[in-house]
Amino acid sequence: MKTPAPDRCRSLLEQLSNYIDGELTPAQRRALTAHLRRCPCCQTMADSLKHTVETCRKAGTARLPAEVRLRARARIATLLASGAAARPRT
Amino acid sequence: MTLAVTKRTESHPSTRGQDGRGIDYASLLRAAQGGNQAAMERLLMKAQEIAYRFSLLVCGHADDADDAMQEALLKTYRHAAQIKEPAAFRTWLYRTVKNACLISRRKRVDEPARLHSLDEVAMAPDGSVHRIDVADPGRRPDQVMENSRLRQSLHRALQTLPPESRLIVFLREVEGLSTRDVAAVVGISEANVKTRLHRARLSLRRYLEAP
Numbered sequence: 001m002k003t004p005a006p007d008r009c010r011s012l013l014e015q016l017s018n019y020i021d022g023e024l025t026p027a028q029r030r031a032l033t034a035h036l037r038r039c040p041c042c043q044t045m046a047d048s049l050k051h052t053v054e055t056c057r058k059a060g061t062a063r064l065p066a067e068v069r070l071r072a073r074a075r076i077a078t079l080l081a082s083g084a085a086a087r088p089r090t
Numbered sequence: 091m092t093l094a095v096t097k098r099t100e101s102h103p104s105t106r107g108q109d110g111r112g113i114d115y116a117s118l119l120r121a122a123q124g125g126n127q128a129a130m131e132r133l134l135m136k137a138q139e140i141a142y143r144f145s146l147l148v149c150g151h152a153d154d155a156d157d158a159m160q161e162a163l164l165k166t167y168r169h170a171a172q173i174k175e176p177a178a179f180r181t182w183l184y185r186t187v188k189n190a191c192l193i194s195r196r197k198r199v200d201e202p203a204r205l206h207s208l209d210e211v212a213m214a215p216d217g218s219v220h221r222i223d224v225a226d227p228g229r230r231p232d233q234v235m236e237n238s239r240l241r242q243s244l245h246r247a248l249q250t251l252p253p254e255s256r257l258i259v260f261l262r263e264v265e266g267l268s269t270r271d272v273a274a275v276v277g278i279s280e281a282n283v284k285t286r287l288h289r290a291r292l293s294l295r296r297y298l299e300a301p
Contacts, residue, residue: 014288016288017284017287017288017291018284048295048299049291049292049295051295051298052291052294052295052298052299053263053291055243055244055298056244056259056263056264056294057263057264057266059143059147059244059263059264060143060263060264060265060266064139064142068142068155068159071156071159072135072138072139072142072159072163073135075138075159075160075163076131076134076135076138076163079134079163079164079167080127080130080131
């Protein structure tokens with residue numbers, strides 16, 4: 001028996017993260033890709049979910065603010081200069 | 091138009107221990123253990139960078155960042171030489187940062203919680219928080235504005251998630267850990283990570299796409 005469209009969409013929605021992460025089997029991926037071509041709602045959902053994931057990933061590439069970076073470097077210099085007390089055991 | 095799909099390389103066994111920006115933590119640790127000071131300095135900087143992002147995005151408290159960075163720095167320095175499996179260093183580092191940030195938060199538990207955007211704040215040595223210049227000379231002003239707006243939205247959106255889901259999104263999406271490494275840091279199964287990540291992505295999407 002053929003699955004009604006809304007259930008089909010709901011079921012494929014559960015696979016979208018695996019699709020974005022490239023973790024679907026080839027057969028699952030073909031089925032999802034074919035559905036996205038036919039279903040503008042699911043395509044919009046897939047595009048916006050991918051956009052959300054990309055937004056998160058961009059945050060990880062942001063540089064530290066200059067002042068924070070300077071203080072981080074100063075801490076490292078102080079620690080390495082302090083020598084014996086904090087020196088790791090080998 | 092179909093969705094472009096790219097498989098994340100860090101899930102490949104040969105690239106485990108690298109982050110999304112190609113930093114090979116295991117090699118860096120081996121070099122540091124061998125007495126390479128530049129490698130040790132880089133490792134210590136990475137530990138502090140992670141602690142800073144964690145404080146802002148997971149804990150949501152910029153005022154904890156310096157304490158967390160200091161704790162992550164000391165723990166990494168003191169324990170780097172004792173780590174027997176360099177490949178496991180990255181998950182150790184994230185666990186350490188997580189604990190350092192939670193300790194910092196507990197110390198300040200009586201203080202009022204304030205949320206600050208990653209793009210808006212920096213902290214002075216006395217602990218006060220103020221606005222910073224986030225100009226990025228490598229990008230056009232409109233791109234900087236757009237990225238800044240997106241990061242502020244993301245910061246607010248992350249705070250709407252349950253703490254564990256926020257941690258999973260941070261580790262997997264922002265820091266680029268593999269599902270396996272996220273599971274190791276959080277202490278849940280890979281299947282559970284995937285389920286929670288998917289739900290968190292849907293929540294974030296609703297928030298970020300809202301007018």
